[in-house]
Amino acid sequence: MVTLTQLTQFLGWASFINILLLCFMALMLILMRNWVTSMHSKMFAIPASELPLIYYKFMANYKVLTVVFFLVPYLSLKCMGQ
DSSP states (O other): OOOHHHHHHHHHHHHHHHHHHHHHHHHHHHHSHHHHHHHHHHHHTOOTTTHHHHHHHHHHHHHHHHIIIIIHHHHHHHHHTO
16 A cells, blocks of 8 residues: 555656656757657658657646646645645
C-alpha cells in the first residue's frame, strides 16, 4: 500500500521530470526549429507551415496535463503537511 508521503514524493518527482521535459521540448524548438520541423514534416507528411501550430497545441496540452495531474495534487499534499 502506498502511503501519503510516498505519493507526495512520487508526484513531486513526476512534476519535476515533466516540467524538465517541457522545458527541453521548448528549448529544442527554439534552438533547432528548422531541423525539427523538416524532420517531422518528412516523417509524418505534414506541411512545414502547419507544424508550429501543432507544436504549440501539443505543448499547451502537455503543460495543462502536467499541472492538473501532477503539480496541483503535489502542492495540495504539501499544503496538508505530507
